Amino acid sequence: MIIIEKMISIIIPVYNTEKYINECVTSILKQSYKDYEIILVDDGSTDNSPDICNHLAKQYDCVKVIHKKNEGAGIARNRGLSIAKGKYVTFIDSDDYIGSEMLESLLKNIEERNSDLCIGGTVSINLNKQIIHTEKYSTLQIYKNKDEIVNNLIPRIFGSSPKKHDAIKIGNCNNLFKMDIIRRNDLAFESERKVLSEDLIWLINYLMCAKKAIVINSTEYYVRVNQTSMTHRYNPERFKLTIIQYERMEDYIKLLELDDKTIYRLKKQFFINIRECIKQENNCNFLNAYSHIKKMVNNEKLLFIISDYPINQLGYKQKIFLKLLRKKRKIILCLLTKLKII
Structure with a gap:
């Protein structure tokens, strides 16, 4: 597969989010950085999401669509990764949206510091777009080698210390990854039907392959807290x-x-x-x-x-x-x- 230098592949699993897909994609189309592709992976939606995805692909050349049976967001991301052409990749959930400088901020930081991963913060909002919580890292953090990643960054991804909140968020929103690391190490998401957080396992596996990582103070990713989503729905398991x-x-x-x-x-x-x-x-x-x-x-x-x-x-x-x-x-x-x- 031909990898396009400096292109960012944006992979979006879609499942029954007809109310939000247009806003999600529109927020990407408004980015200050323009070299990207949008890969919508329709994960067996039963609402109008497939038709909306198809319409967006016809309307915009940068949008691609994959339709597949329902297997969960992790497997959907893997399908997106299989066709991604970018040097870098980021993941967005279809009911979320991003600020206009997210891609530029991530790319600038990862390239200027020759890093393998760039992690940014998030803003959680309710369905009325009122802010619930902001996860912002106050200063630039650089983990300049394997030892620092393993001993200083990965522990913070496991969680906070008993005395204070100093965790790095579990998740891949507002993060930028290198496709060559993913392909060289055959990294893939597990199904969230088999693990509680496929994001956490993915992030740790990626970091174990990385040589340098940075955390920035960007909060350009807006997480819509939807109580009817899979994350918040009752799960007997x-x-x-x-x-x-x-x-x-x-x-x-x-x-x-x-x-x-x-x-x-x-x-x-x-x-x-x-x-x-x-x-x-x-x-x-x-x-x-x-x-x-x-x-x-x-x-x-x-x-x-x-x-x-x-x-x-x-x-x-x-x-x-x-x-x-x-x-x-x-x-x-x-x-x-x-x-x-x-």
Whole structure:
């Protein structure tokens, strides 16, 4: 395949987002940097998304469309990667949009510093475009060699330290990757139906192949927080996938010979994921929610992970939550879920 120098391939998995695709693509068409291709991967949508994708491809030469059966966003991204012609690649979700200088900012930083990866921040918004949260990195961070990536950057991707929020976001939005690294190492996304976060596993696998990475203070990516999306929908497998992901991350820590501080970062993120597992039980009636939460708090792996964690270093709310887990306070956790306090 011919790789076009300095072109950025933008891969967008599309599944039933007819309300948002046009805004997503329009935000790309308004970019200050113009050398890009847009690859829309229709992942078996059942609404009008396929027709909208086809219309955009007819209207704009830079837009390509792939139609495939539904297999999830990770597999859809792999299909996009298989036809990408850019030297670089970035990923956008079809219900999100980007600021006009995102591509230029990522490309300028990755090229000027001869980096293998550029990571930017995000802005989370609700359906009315009101800002919920901004993930911004205050200063330029340069991880100039393999050792710094493994010992300083990857631990922060596992999660925050017990005492403060200093994590690097899990995800590939507002990130720029090199296609030659992806192809040389046969990197591919796993299905989110088999892992809790295919983004996290992808990012760690990529970083293990990189020699230099940078983090910039750009917040040009807008994440639309949609409670009906796959991320927020009730998933009866979420707890099992959370345990599986923790064990996968443990394997990475052993492989990379990372220290106990990284294990505490992993555990803190694990507790955040457990909170989401319990929080989603608000969608069930009280008896079912109680039954599900009872299974969680009695899980041997969960209890072992909590057993030696420095709970007293956490903030008040986090501390209370973990103590309730440790003491298996099922009814209280269930009530707090129903009251939407968790």
